Amino acid sequence: MLDLTRDPCEVAPELLGAVIRTDVAIRIVEVEAYRGEVDPGSHAFRGLTKRNAAMFGPPGHLYVYYIYGMHWSANIVCWPEGQAGGVLLRAGEVIDNHELARERRPAAKTDRDLARGPARLAQALGIDGSFNGISLASGRIELLASGEPVESTSGPRVGVSGAGGTASYPWRFWIPGDRHVSPYRPGRS
């Protein structure tokens, strides 16, 4: 099993090719690292709040947040308890229970769109606010490390506003050439 007590920037590329599973299974092809209090792009940059508390909690748990009034997104918490950090699951390929995933994602025209984007991925898995803070060992959700190393590339993070979105933080990782990676979009300056 992956060591999640380390720097999210180290953990992130190792999550590529891993499988995240609820009643739907998804192979992860794109992630972003957020380094908590030392990262201007992170929700934890301004310290502990009720919203981001899960990121300060123990590694191997979930940080789920609500965004734009309608979407859930899921992070895997990294670093030891007390040190905020996480890896945002940005995109993946549904590899089991397509039927249920399609039911949850009626807007998806093709299987490719089932989990191509952070909120889409969360929706396909059935993740909502009740998953915030729960453990990967809770039984509701499970992470299966990839058997073999996967090729990865990195670049600037998507949609991050302010200084955290600059090329100084190339903490988005994806599997090059994979069709399930989401389109790149610069953040607002």
Place this chain on the structure above:
DNA sequence: ATAGGGATTAGCT
């Protein structure tokens, strides 16, 4: 007490 904004998506041009 209230205003402003966000690690996005879908649908239309």
Place this chain on the structure above:
DNA sequence: GCTAATCCCTATC
């Protein structure tokens, strides 16, 4: 490409 949808958290008064 552009923009509406829509709500929780945070900051500020």
